[in-house]
Amino acid sequence: MEQGKxxxxxxxxxxxxxxxxYVILIVWGWFSVxxxxxxxxxxxxxxxxxxxxKQIVWGGTSLVLAAVLMLIEKRFYDTAAYVIxxxxxxxxxxxxxxxxxxxxxxxxxPIGPVKLQPAEFAKFAVALALGKLMDxxxxxxxxxxxxxxxxxLILLPMVLIxxxxxTGSALVYFAFFLMLYREGMTGSLLFSGFACVVYFVVxxxxxxxxxxxxxxxxxxxxxxxxxxxxxxxxxWVYCHNWKxxxxxxxxxxxxTxxxxxxxxYVIPFDVCYVMLGMCILLTGYIFGLxxxxxxxxxxxxxxxxxxxxxxxxxxxxxxxxxxxHQRVRIEVLLGMKDDPRGAGYNVNQAKIAIGSGxxxxxxxxxxxxxxxxxxxxxxxxxxxxTVGEEEGxxxxxxxxxxxxxxxxxxxxxxxxxxxxxxxxxGYCVLSVFLFHLFINVGMVLGLTPVIxxxxxFFSYGGSSLWGFTLLLFIFLRMDAERNLKKNYPP
Numbered sequence: 001m002e003q004g005k006x007x008x009x010x011x012x013x014x015x016x017x018x019x020x021x022y023v024i025l026i027v028w029g030w031f032s033v034x035x036x037x038x039x040x041x042x043x044x045x046x047x048x049x050x051x052x053x054k055q056i057v058w059g060g061t062s063l064v065l066a067a068v069l070m071l072i073e074k075r076f077y078d079t080a081a082y083v084i085x086x087x088x089x090x091x092x093x094x095x096x097x098x099x100x101x102x103x104x105x106x107x108x109x110p111i112g113p114v115k116l117q118p119a120e121f122a123k124f125a126v127a128l129a130l131g132k133l134m135d136x137x138x139x140x141x142x143x144x145x146x147x148x149x150x151x152x153l154i155l156l157p158m159v160l161i162x163x164x165x166x167t168g169s170a171l172v173y174f175a176f177f178l179m180l181y182r183e184g185m186t187g188s189l190l191f192s193g194f195a196c197v198v199y200f201v202v203x204x205x206x207x208x209x210x211x212x213x214x215x216x217x218x219x220x221x222x223x224x225x226x227x228x229x230x231x232x233x234x235x236w237v238y239c240h241n242w243k244x245x246x247x248x249x250x251x252x253x254x255x256t257x258x259x260x261x262x263x264x265y266v267i268p269f270d271v272c273y274v275m276l277g278m279c280i281l282l283t284g285y286i287f288g289l290x291x292x293x294x295x296x297x298x299x300x301x302x303x304x305x306x307x308x309x310x311x312x313x314x315x316x317x318x319x320x321x322x323x324x325h326q327r328v329r330i331e332v333l334l335g336m337k338d339d340p341r342g343a344g345y346n347v348n349q350a351k352i353a354i355g356s357g358x359x360x361x362x363x364x365x366x367x368x369x370x371x372x373x374x375x376x377x378x379x380x381x382x383x384x385x386t387v388g389e390e391e392g393x394x395x396x397x398x399x400x401x402x403x404x405x406x407x408x409x410x411x412x413x414x415x416x417x418x419x420x421x422x423x424x425x426g427y428c429v430l431s432v433f434l435f436h437l438f439i440n441v442g443m444v445l446g447l448t449p450v451i452x453x454x455x456x457f458f459s460y461g462g463s464s465l466w467g468f469t470l471l472l473f474i475f476l477r478m479d480a481e482r483n484l485k486k487n488y489p490p
Contacts, residue, residue, distance in 0.1 A: 175435035
């Protein structure tokens with residue numbers, strides 16, 4: 001009797017709205033794959049030889065997988081979370097050794113007639129492990145040991161995937177830091193990440209541009225100035241030591257101003273040497289405050305100041321030692337170089353395809369840019385340009401609106417979870433989908449780097465579709481049990 005009631009409760013508790021959005025995205029994605037891959041010499045959309053035919057199989061098996069996942073109780077994931085994580089990490093490590101070279105990476109395992117990418121399946125394993133860890137009694141994200149363990153669970157698969165030479169897939173795991181922020185991680189870490197991005201973009205873009213007629217790089221000068229400003233500001237915000245703030249501000253900005261005046265009116269020289277010296281002194285002063293006051297916040301700010309001071313020079317060195325194609329891609333993205341026939345070709349052709357769609361698009365299977373194969377990887381990483389060309393602004397906006405409802409629904413589901421594991425896992429799922437959506441659409445529009453990650457449920461491929469299905473439906477099963485938690489036998 002109790003089991004029967006439980007099964008009925010599970011069925012009625014399933015979030016059918018999210019499942020409906022999932023089906024809409026898969027079907028819409030299949031039509032987009034058809035548009036991207038249609039061949040007039042082989043017009044059968046359902047033939048196994050075509051990508052559209054294979055995508056039907058991937059979609060059908062994903063629905064079967066979703067049904068199976070809805071039958072597995074939440075306590076299984078709670079019990080086996082670390083085992084699943086360990087198994088997937090082992091598979092990632094083995095993939096480095098046994099996977100064949102595919103377009104320069106070793107990330108695809110051939111299994112019969114298909115190839116699977118373990119990096120896509122490791123996401124749900126990391127989400128489960130984080131949920132299990134943070135649901136542990138006594139866990140606190142404020143404890144260095146606990147937050148260090150959580151970050152370690154995220155970084156391990158990233159390192160293994162980078163060893164497979166699949167940098168784009170590795171970067172997706174940064175999305176889990178959004179969940180950590182929701183669970184109480186200090187915003188200073190996110191600010192540090194933002195600062196590093198600013199340092200890199202400004203430093204690289206303006207590295208070779210001088211200030212007026214002075215022998216000073218605008219990029220290096222701005223980065224060092226921001227490093228001082230941010231470090232002093234953090235002392236003010238987090239430590240409220242107004243006296244120390246005044247001392248540091250007068251010393252750093254006063255010395256910079258005097259150096260600039262001396263360079264302009266007396267002897268021209270690179271002011272950045274003085275600024276670098278002041279940054280080093282500033283870092284030493286903040287660490288000194290940490291030792292004197294025994295307040296660990298000063299030590300963290302000192303570490304930030306040290307990172308800020310060295311980040312530009314480290315990234316400049318690493319940038320010079322990147323592969324030619326990687327360096328050109330970054331230069332094209334930052335506007336440092338125009339390469340419409342090389343690194344910028346994909347993005348330029350994607351913009352042309354999207355722009356040619358106009359308001360309502362050219363119609364299903366009528367995209368000229370798509371049919372003439374102007375956009376490489378148009379059925380995988382650049383699938384959104386097919387939507388823009390065939391369905392126009394209306395269709396593109398419709399896709400984004402459906403994704404918006406999907407993301408909003410995931411937030412609502414995550415917030416109503418009765419325990420930490422469900423909430424943490426839910427926000428991990430949300431973060432991964434949000435990262436994929438933002439980066440994929442952004443790179444098609446030329447707003448973010450081209451790192452080669454799929455658009456959820458739209459891009460062609462079984463690994464990504466199964467991986468996203470695993471992520472989503474494990475969470476939907478957890479959510480369906482939210483009212484049955486007390487019914488579990490001891």
